[in-house]
Amino acid sequence: MRSEPRPLPAIRLERDGGALRAVLSGDWTLRLLQPDLGTLRRQLDQIEADCIWDLDGVSRLDSFGALLLWRCWGRRCPPGLVLPDRLDSVFARLSGLGEGGLPVEPGYRFLDGTEGVGRLFFKMLRNVVGFVALVGQLVIDFFHLLHARGHWPVLETSANFYKVGVRAMPVTALVGFLIGVVLSYLSALQLRAFGADVFIVNILGLGIIRELGPVLVAVLVAGRSGSAMTAQIGVMRVTEEIDALAAMGISPYVRLVLPKVVALTLAMAPLTLWGSAVALFGGMVSANLQLDLSFDYFLNALPRAVPAANLVIGLSKGAVFGLLIALVACYFGLRVKPNTESLSANTTASVVTSITVVILVDAVFAIATRSIGLPR
């Protein structure tokens, strides 16, 4: 059974003695008006103000159609309007609407920019305070846990370790290997020009172990695990799971934040070691192909070129980066408000902040360790 097509809306102008009549017919509904709205509106606008409107032939009228006419009439029923009773209620609703409009969001003023800068400053200040509060809460919970041995979130920590450490190994290896190859290739081109081929070991060893390895892995982990942590805690905020935990008397800090922080701190040192090792391997392969430097020579020269202190510096950097990434991720996760916009904004903020923090802290490390582990 196919439905009959509905009569299209139309306007017919009639000259009735001296007065002009606008006779409307068809369905004045959104569905039928919308396809040809522009033409109809132009037609309506051209009709003179003193004309008599006849709506007797209108088969259906919804509030969209009524509003269209209402606006054309200047928000009142025109004199001499012919309106069948069945359409009365639609216009009654419109006249009940009255004047006035919806509240409008204020537009952009010149001073808003200044205000925005101020707001940004205070927001940053609030973030710093909130971050310190989170760290403080964690320390308090940590000392509390020292007394309550049974409540250690061991299982959660282990699960998180697997998720952020073990599962991150393939991507770390891939990126590390490629960076190693590229770095080695580019350095080899320069070194060969000076006949200083053998110094490739020094460049790669010191550069990767001390600097590039930890930062590279930290950036990867911030993108991979930091965002995941923020999103996970954020969604748990949205679905009130965190409130449910708190209502059961379980501290969300102990059960959610602490395992993530501990796991990432513990996982980052071995992950850095793994990433640096693969990057060095990539560099070694590339050096072998480019400069004919044998693997034997490379491996033997490495300990001489790079004092062991550098490895300690590199791995401790990794652990500190892990701690910071997890703290930042959890902080922004807990700040999520129950809507999708806030979730995406906080996840972005989490990744951007943790990468910035990693690079800032790396600079601090560089200054603090400037006299340690460098060959003289």
Place this chain on the structure above:
Amino acid sequence: MSDQPVQVRGLETRFGQTWVHRGIDLAVPAGEVVALVGGSGSGKTTLLRQMVGLLRPTAGEVSLFGEPLFAGSRAEQLDRRRRFGMLFQHGALFSALNVFANVAFPLREIGITDEAMLQDLVRLKLAMVELEADVALRMPAELSGGMVKRVALARALALEPELLLLDEPTAGLDPDRSSGFVRLIRALHQALGLTVVLVTHDLDTLAALASRVAVLAEGRILAFGPLDEIMNVQDPFIERFFHSDRALAALARGRGIG
């Protein structure tokens, strides 16, 4: 328009090994308020979701406005979809948009870009669901449960639908709010001449709103008709569902909502 906005023929649904529907035939007459009732897990909401094409039945067919739901070109299907509005159980407001943008969203989608017209339309829809104009700039997260439902109803009405589908319209509302919402839906039904299909397990709502009741049990429609007829059907499920003391009290309460 056909006289039966919703027709369901021989509909069967299976999830894994369990049959949810085993042959459902239902025709909703125009202008009626049809309530789908049944116990938990009887597939009421599933049937409603199949009516709007969110789920595809295993077998059988749903027709809206006399044409199969998935018949015709994309444009025809889209046109069919724009003729009904659906109110989801939890409102399903777009949480990133404020109330004004939520209600204006479907209107903007169909190409109404005149801001002044949009303002008037949204104001009208908000007035229809008895909300003050000053909620327009609030975000969904800042609304109470009852207000979320009202805004969602305003959004469902934005495209002037001929058919309105309501999934548990009064679930999660306190008794006062829920009778207010029932009154609102009934007033809109009378004013706009809508056809309404609702899913509910709330017998107050059922008695207050429904002009016909379809009872779903054991994967089929046990009975379909006005509430008084349904009450007289001899069936153990209907006996349990409608004739317990609690049920009779709820039905009496619902009839009292005026």
